[in-house]
Amino acid sequence: MSVLPIALPMISFLSTGGGLTARTKVRNLPEFVVESNENKYLHVLAYVREYSTLSTYTDTIFMFREKMVDYMLPGAKSKATPAWSRPRILTSDSYYRFTDDYGLDSVSATSRHHFSWSDWIGIPSVTPLPFPLEKLSSDTIRDHDVSLEIWRKDGDDVSVRVNAMQDSMRRKWTPDLSELFSGRVEFYDVSVTFDYANVLRPYLSPLDLGGYRFHIESEGRGHDMFRFNHRTQKVQVSTDAEVYILDREYITKGEAKKWDNRKFDRDALPLLRSPYAPPLGEDILSLISRVENIDTTKVRIAAEVDPNIGYRNGVNNFKVERRILNTLKAMTGITMIKSHKNRRQKWKDFRNTVRSWNDSVPPSDFHNRRK
Numbered sequence: 541m542s543v544l545p546i547a548l549p550m551i552s553f554l555s556t557g558g559g560l561t562a563r564t565k566v567r568n569l570p571e572f573v574v575e576s577n578e579n580k581y582l583h584v585l586a587y588v589r590e591y592s593t594l595s596t597y598t599d600t601i602f603m604f605r606e607k608m609v610d611y612m613l614p615g616a617k618s619k620a621t622p623a624w625s626r627p628r629i630l631t632s633d634s635y636y637r638f639t640d641d642y643g644l645d646s647v648s649a650t651s652r653h654h655f656s657w658s659d660w661i662g663i664p665s666v667t668p669l670p671f672p673l674e675k676l677s678s679d680t681i682r683d684h685d686v687s688l689e690i691w692r693k694d695g696d697d698v699s700v701r702v703n704a705m706q707d708s709m710r711r712k713w714t715p716d717l718s719e720l721f722s723g724r725v726e727f728y729d730v731s732v733t734f735d736y737a738n739v740l741r742p743y744l745s746p747l748d749l750g751g752y753r754f755h756i757e758s759e760g761r762g763h764d765m766f767r768f769n770h771r772t773q774k775v776q777v778s779t780d781a782e783v784y785i786l787d788r789e790y791i792t793k794g795e796a797k798k799w800d801n802r803k804f805d806r807d808a809l810p811l812l813r814s815p816y817a818p819p820l821g822e823d824i825l826s827l828i829s830r831v832e833n834i835d836t837t838k839v840r841i842a843a844e845v846d847p848n849i850g851y852r853n854g855v856n857n858f859k860v861e862r863r864i865l866n867t868l869k870a871m872t873g874i875t876m877i878k879s880h881k882n883r884r885q886k887w888k889d890f891r892n893t894v895r896s897w898n899d900s901v902p903p904s905d906f907h908n909r910r911k
Contacts, residue, residue: 583610583613585609586783587811590780603637607630613625625665629659636831666743714732753783
C-alpha cells in the first residue's frame, strides 16, 4: 500500500487573434491510497437457477432449484486456502416432480437422490485471449472439424462457448469435472458459455465475469441409484444451469476465514435473485405453487414412528445400572467400536436387501411396487 499526492493539470485556451494558445494550470488534490489486490481474496456472490432430470425408461425425477452461492478466489500472492472456485451453496429452494410411464405424478421439496451437475462447474482462472483484443470479433477454434471454442465480441463484451467434451478444453475451463471422465460416468454433452463484460485487457479475468450457463448430459451420476431404478435399467442425467454474478469484492484473509467457517446466520441469509434473470416459465411456476401448498405438518404427523428411536427400544433408559455400564463402555472405547461396526453392517445389509428387492421386481412394474 502506498499514499500518493496527485496534481491534476487544468488546460485553458486563450485567443491570440490568429489562433488558440494553451495555458496550463495545476490544482492540488488530497492524497489517495493505492492498494494491491495480490495478497487479498476475491469473494464472489452469485444467483443460480438449475433444471436437472434423473430418468430411466419408466421413472423420472425433475428438479428445479434456485440458490445463492459464493466463491473464494485467491490473489496472485495469496495461499491456496481458504479458497474455492466451485460454487458453495449459501441458501437454496428446491422443487421436485416425480412421474412415471403410468401417469403417476407427485411433487416434493426434498428427494433422497442427488443427481445435479451444477456444483461441478466453477469460475475459470485468468485466461489469455486467443487473438489481440482489437482483432477479436467472432471466431471459432476447431480441431478436426470439431468446434472447441466459439468466441464472440460486442464492444467491450466477450463471450466464449466451450466444448468441454474435449480433454484440453476440460482441463482449461472445467478442471473440477475432469476427474469424473475416468470413472463410471459416460458423458454425452458438456458445453459451457462464459459471458464477460468490460474486457479491456488481453485476458479474461474473474473480475469481468458477468455469468455463465451450461448443459451437461450423462449416463449415470457416479454412484449407485439403487433406491430409484431396477438394476438392469440405465440412468440418464441432464442439467441445465444459469449463473448470474451478483457482487464481488476483495477481502482480507481474516474475512475470508470467516466466510470459510460460515460465521454468519444462514437462516437469516436471503435468497437474492438477479435482475438479469428472465421470468420463470408457467410450468416452473406451477411446480413451485404445488410444492409450497403441501401441508408438511400433516405429512409429518401421519409418518410412522421409527421404533428404534427414543426410549421405546429399551436401550436408551436412565436406570443407574444402564448409566454406569454406558459410562464404562464410553471410557474404554467399546461404544465407539461397536457403533462403527454396527453402522457398517446395517448399511451393508440395507443395501443388499434393497438391491435384491429391486432385482426381483420386473422393470415395468417397478414404480407401482415401490409406491
